[in-house]
Amino acid sequence: MTEAAPRLMTFPTARERPFDPPDELGRWQEETPVRRMTYPDGHEGWVVTGYAEARAILADPRFSTRPELLHSPFPQRPIRQEDLDRLPPGFFIRMDPPDHTRFRKLLTGQFTVRRMKLLEPRIAEIVADHLDTMERMGPPVDLVSSFALPIPSLVICELLGVPYGDRERFQRDSATLLNLETPVEESRAALDDLFDYLHDLVLRKKREPEDDLLSGLISADELTDREIAGMGLLLLIAGHETTANMLGLGTFALLTTPAQLAVMRDDPDSVENAVEELMRYLTVIHFGLIRAALEDVEIGDHLIHAGDSVLLSVPLANRDPERFADPTVLDVTRSAHGHLAFGHGVHQCLGQQLARAEMRIAYPALLRRFPGLRLAVPPEEVPMRTAMAIYGVHRLPVAW
């Protein structure tokens, strides 16, 4: 059991290259997969960069995700009591079992592999519509606003029953919320606005039910209106920001590695592995996941004490050379299954089969429609989402 003294250091977030995590984090990983770190509030916590260790912690019920138990490793976003009090009801990613189980179980039937398969024709239609529009507009276009963001946004809206015409409001609120540099007052206002929007929508659907997920939750009669609104808020943000950023950032990565792009474009059988590899390589949840130990737990040679916060650096875990050979190389032909980009354990992404369906349809459709797709600006001019909770590109000007 080693008890190295915690060291006061800032968790590195500045990248040297757009697709690689900060070099400093890579050096931390080379030294040890589990290390102590003094958090900005003085808490003596941990940072995990090893795949096996991160996976074990995510699967372990002795680690909690309840925000009141967590210390923030990020100086930009301390955890404040007044913000915890404002968390919407039904925000089950911040609950432990059995509360978490009660909420999640109401949704899992809606996101099964089979149900997502039924959505595929509609997703393909939405993708084709957006490609048609791009073609009509002519180059150059911004791939984020014309393709990467609207496709998952429209899909999750149709699934939940959120009017797509309201997208300006919820896309703006969600971008404000996910920006770590947003002043706290603005962030609270965006959360309140988004919650009020969904709460109004739930009340409207109560009077006039439709054939959608929110109406289904209302008729199931197991949750309060506010809980349904809170769950809707979570699904709406999670459903469009994550896939949107994978599509934008993934296309950028492919455009800078033409041989990989060609494999994905020309070989339909490559798409399944390619999507998993893009998720592993890019890991858009770039700040990682935080847990708190509920009791003393041994992880490798280390004893994590009850109450300790642990930051799991998912991008580094997904580039652990012990788990993935040549981890810094994008190789769309490898089997990257088992990556942690959707998390692991009871909180593993509820919408992952939807995200997979969207990516498996959207990437090849884009690459085949525009075989000459290329960046319309030098790569170093692509604005990166460094301060956003979900990594990606703000804009991606492309031509063909």
Place this chain on the structure above:
Amino acid sequence: MKINADTGRCVGAGMCALTVPGVFDQSDDDGTVVLLDPEPAESLREAVEQAVRLCPSGALSITP
């Protein structure tokens, strides 16, 4: 080989149904695992073992 599925642990992520669709399915009610073929052919062993490894909640196991 016999597959054991613990629906109490299952969180409905769907990794098993995605990996070996002929052996695993999910309930329409709560997405939990449904065994279509609890004793699959030996030729499916590798795929089934992969599904067991990928399960995020540890709900699956194999009795040889």
